Structures are given as C-alpha cells and as structure tokens.
Amino acid sequence: MLFDKFREMADFQAELAARKVAPFGAVTEAVYSATEGLVQGRRVILAGTNNYLGLSYDERCIRAAQDAAARWGTGTTGSRLANGSFAEHQALEREIADFYGVNNAIVFSTGYAATMGMCATLAGPGDAILLDADSHSSIYSGVKLSGADIIRYKHNDPEDLAKRLRRLGERASDTLIVAEGLYSMYGDIAPLKEIAAVKREFGGYLFLDEAHSMGTMGETGRGAAEAAGVEADVDFIAGTFSKSLGAVGGFCVSPHAELEAIRFCIRAYIFTASSSPSVIASTREALRIVRAEPQLRRKLWDNAHRLYDGLKALGLPVGPAASPVIAVELPDRSATIDCWQALLEAGIYVNLVIPPASPSTNYLLRNSVSAAHSSAQIDAILDGYRGLVERGLAKPAAEA
Amino acid sequence: MTDYQDTLNFLYSALEEQNKKTLELTEETRLVADIGLSSLEVMEFIEKIEDHFDITIPLNILPDVNTIGDLAGKVQELDP
Numbered sequence: 001m002l003f004d005k006f007r008e009m010a011d012f013q014a015e016l017a018a019r020k021v022a023p024f025g026a027v028t029e030a031v032y033s034a035t036e037g038l039v040q041g042r043r044v045i046l047a048g049t050n051n052y053l054g055l056s057y058d059e060r061c062i063r064a065a066q067d068a069a070a071r072w073g074t075g076t077t078g079s080r081l082a083n084g085s086f087a088e089h090q091a092l093e094r095e096i097a098d099f100y101g102v103n104n105a106i107v108f109s110t111g112y113a114a115t116m117g118m119c120a121t122l123a124g125p126g127d128a129i130l131l132d133a134d135s136h137s138s139i140y141s142g143v144k145l146s147g148a149d150i151i152r153y154k155h156n157d158p159e160d161l162a163k164r165l166r167r168l169g170e171r172a173s174d175t176l177i178v179a180e181g182l183y184s185m186y187g188d189i190a191p192l193k194e195i196a197a198v199k200r201e202f203g204g205y206l207f208l209d210e211a212h213s214m215g216t217m218g219e220t221g222r223g224a225a226e227a228a229g230v231e232a233d234v235d236f237i238a239g240t241f242s243k244s245l246g247a248v249g250g251f252c253v254s255p256h257a258e259l260e261a262i263r264f265c266i267r268a269y270i271f272t273a274s275s276s277p278s279v280i281a282s283t284r285e286a287l288r289i290v291r292a293e294p295q296l297r298r299k300l301w302d303n304a305h306r307l308y309d310g311l312k313a314l315g316l317p318v319g320p321a322a323s324p325v326i327a328v329e330l331p332d333r334s335a336t337i338d339c340w341q342a343l344l345e346a347g348i349y350v351n352l353v354i355p356p357a358s359p360s361t362n363y364l365l366r367n368s369v370s371a372a373h374s375s376a377q378i379d380a381i382l383d384g385y386r387g388l389v390e391r392g393l394a395k396p397a398a399e400a
Numbered sequence: 401m402t403d404y405q406d407t408l409n410f411l412y413s414a415l416e417e418q419n420k421k422t423l424e425l426t427e428e429t430r431l432v433a434d435i436g437l438s439s440l441e442v443m444e445f446i447e448k449i450e451d452h453f454d455i456t457i458p459l460n461i462l463p464d465v466n467t468i469g470d471l472a473g474k475v476q477e478l479d480p
Contacts (some may be wrong), residue, residue, distance in 0.1 A: 127456075133443070149458035152443070167456045361440065 021341045023352035030230055033057055034246075034372040039349050045377050046368045048351035052216050052324050053296045054372025055289060056246030061282040067245075069282030075276045080107075081264070084274030092280050095287055096251050100222060100237060104259035106252050108268065109275050115209050116142035117268030118238055122207065123148035123176045130164055131178040132156065134185070134359045136209065139178055148176070155183075155359065158194035165202035174201030181213030181224025185366060187325030189213070192224055196233035202207025205235040215244025216324045218397040221290045221297055222348055241279075245286040249275045300324055300371040305379050307369055310382040315396025318368025327353070328365040328385070330394060336363035339393045365394075402453065402479055407472045414448050415468070427469030453479050
C-alpha cells in the first residue's frame with residue numbers, strides 16, 4: 001500500500017505523543033532575543049538555532065528588512081528568470097562575489113536549493129561525483145538528480161578520496177569533489193588542506209558547502225577554505241543566508257565565468273520564486289556586519305570553547321574539538337529523548353537528532369552556539385547538562 | 401576480470417561476519433530482506449568489495465541490487 005512506508009514514522013510520532021514530547025518542529029511561540037524565546041510554553045535559552053552571530057535579531061538587519069518591504073513590497077511573486085530579479089538580488093550577488101573575491105555569484109531562495117541545485121546541475125550522466133559520506137541531505141538529493149555516477153568517500157578522509165580518484169583513472173580530472181567546511185551534526189571541520197592537495201594531484205573540481213562555516217571561520221569570515229588557506233583550490237563555494245546571516249536563502253560563488261551559463265540550467269533556481277526583497281535586504285546588512293565586525297566571530301568561538309570545555313568537564317561524549325556546533329552523542333534513543341525533554345523543562349532548547357539524520361547509529365543532543373549568548377547563558381546550558389548527569393539521564397563517556 | 405564463481409565466493413566469505421542468522425548463502429539470498437543488513441552495513445560491505453577488487457561501485461546501482469547474485473553480476477560488470 002502507498003502509505004505502508006510511513007508506518008514506522010507514524011508509530012514513532014505516536015510514541016512521542018504518548019510520552020508528551022515534541023522535539024521535532026517544536027513551536028517557538030515568542031522570540032525575545034537572538035538567544036531567548038518561548039518554546040512550548042517555556043521560556044528557554046535557544047541553543048539549537050544555527051544563529052551563530054545572533055544577527056537574526058540585530059536591529060540594523062530588522063530595519064533594513066522593514067525599509068525594503070516598504071519600498072519593494074512583501075514578495076517578488078516570481079522566479080529570478082521571470083519577474084523576480086530585483087535590483088536588491090543583483091546587489092547582493094555583487095556583494096557576495098566581492099566578499100569572496102570572485103566575479104561570479106548566484107543567489108538562491110534557500111540554502112537547500114543552492115547546494116541541491118548546483119550538485120544536480122554541475123555533473124550529469126557520464127560524469128562522476130565524489131562526495132563525503134556525511135554530506136548534507138541537500139547534497140545527496142542533488143547528486144541523485146544529476147544522473148552522474150555517485151561515489152562516496154569516507155568522512156573527512158583525504159586518503160580515501162585519493163584512492164577513489166585513482167580508481168577513476170582518466171575520469172578523475174572531470175570529477176566533481178564535494179565537501180563541507182564544517183559539518184552540521186558533529187561540528188567537525190574538513191581537512192581542506194589535504195583535500196585540496198588531493199585535488200591538485202588528481203584533478204577534478206572542488207565544490208565546498210560553507211553553510212555552517214561562512215561567518216564563523218576564516219580571518220574575514222569567508223569560511224573553512226579561508227581558514228585553511230586553500231581558497232584558490234576551490235572551484236565552487238555554496239552557502240546559506242539562514243545561519244550566520246540570520247535570514248533565509250543561499251548562494252554559490254565561483255571564479256569560473258561559466259557560472260553565468262550554469263545559472264540558466266539550474267532547475268532549483270529557475271522554477272521557484274525568488275526571495276522577498278526584505279529577506280535580501282537584511283542579508284545584505286548582515287553581510288556588511290560580518291565584514292565590519294570580526295569581534296562577533298571571536299565572541300562566538302569564546303562561547304564555543306566555554307560550552308565545549310564545560311561539557312567535556314562533565315565527562316559527556318563530545319567531539320574532538322570545540323566548534324560552533326557541539327553534539328553530545330548518546331547510544332540510547334529513549335534516554336536521549338528524555339534528556340531533550342529534561343533540558344527543555346530546565347529552560348534549554350537544543351536539537352534532538354536521530355538516525356539517519358545523525359551520521360551514526362547514535363542519537364545526538366546538538367547544540368549550536370551564538371556570539372549573542374552571554375557567558376551566563378552558556379553556564380546555564382551547562383547547568384542543564386549537569387542536571388542530566390546528576391539524574392543519571394546522560395552518562396559520562398567513560399560509563400556509557 | 402575475476403571469475404564469476406570466485407566473485408561469489410568472495411561475497412560469501414565477506415558476508416560471514418554479518419550473517420548472524422547463519423543462513424546458507426546462495427546467489428538468491430537477499431542482502432537486506434534475508435540477511436538483515438542495515439544501510440550502514442551495506443555501505444561497509446560495498447567498501448570491502450571495492451577494496452578487494454580495486455573497483456568503484458557507484459551508489460546509483462544499489463537500487464538494482466537485492467541478492468548476492470545481483471551484486472556479483474554488478475561486480476563482474478565493473479571489474480575491468
């Protein structure tokens with residue numbers, strides 16, 4: 001029957017409802033600041049929002065959006081290829097290209113559309129795509145649509161990438177290699193120096209998704225490639241406006257002039273309405289702030305270290321290094337759901353991640369840190385986790 | 401190119417660890433429905449095959465692979 005494949009999900013949702021827990025699509029009923037809101041009737045510290053620089057609630061960005069709505073209206077009501085290219089969209093494309101020091105940029109309506117659309121279009125039947133095994137769902141969706149041969153390399157493993165490029169022989173030089181700067185679940189960073197070296201050895205085109213690293217990494221906030229000093233080796237950088245820039249939308253920049261021709265072949269760009277001018281305007285202002293205020297990045301990393309060190313001191317199983325994304329990885333589904341609910345009741349909102357969204361068979365309490373978090377808020381988050389340990393809900397790594 | 405029977409024999413031996421139900425493996429044995437391989441186990445198994453034969457098995461072909469025989473056939477096609 002058509003609906004049989006949804007039975008497992010329906011059962012899981014029923015289980016959550018019976019437990020009176022609603023971790024997926026938890027409704028935010030009010031927003032008080034970039035880091036505080038009312039979620040399911042509880043005033044909480046927001047520690048699962050990807051609002052890395054806190055710009056979603058920046059007065060300057062809000063004003064820019066308000067002014068643009070007054071000037072341009074609430075929506076474009078059409079695709080970029082029809083009536084939906086406003087001067088605002090073009091201005092943002094110029095500014096994002098300038099930020100990356102290239103001549104070519106495309107602005108998409110979502111980050112998902114940017115990565116999915118680019119991956120679906122760049123390679124086609126007869127080509128090969130080598131993607132990191134832990135790639136985001138949008139990348140998997142895109143490569144599936146491409147019709148190219150899809151080959152995974154082990155997560156963050158340049159040696160495995162090299163092995164697979166070698167096996168491709170002459171095809172290697174035309175292969176699209178896909179990596180992310182900072183992976184969204186564990187917050188681990190790609191070894192881009194080594195990946196770039198492999199690309200130089202075998203050839204190919206490097207496509208890098210900087211969704212979580214743009215604004216958070218690199219001296220000027222351009223991302224993980226800037227931090228690794230390998231921007232010259234990257235052929236395409238994609239990213240999102242919905243994290244560090246606090247709005248919604250996506251982009252792709254490239255030094256290749258062909259990006260302009262590619263633009264007219266991307267279905268996810270052609271057949272969808274363009275972003276509202278207010279969204280574009282707040283994104284432009286946020287980008288200006290990212291460039292002008294590097295102190296936001298420093299504050300973000302101070303907070304990331306404070307949270308990471310604190311979780312580690314509690315003995316909780318976290319990744320190998322501090323990052324704006326810090327996941328506590330637990331093996332038991334039921335216990336992890338209880339932990340999520342206990343944190344919410346303690347005034348902390350984090351993300352609950354279950355397989356297959358988590359990269360392993362384990363369950364994650366995923367925390368994302370913001371520059372807008374105060375030290376007291378980070379300590380309150382740590383108090384929430386301390387409560388889990390004291391109640392025996394989350395076990396320190398050594399006991400797990 | 402490896403002989404088809406040799407390919408099958410390798411697949412049988414490579415599956416030994418995951419064959420927790422100790423089924424008698426044949427060409428018709430289904431990897432997921434019979435042996436119960438999880439998606440992660442399928443990927444590990446595929447990698448084992450790739451390394452052994454030094455070939456690349458694109459993810460695209462996996463929807464067409466249900467049985468050990470299906471997989472042996474694909475390996476034969478991909479092994480130069």
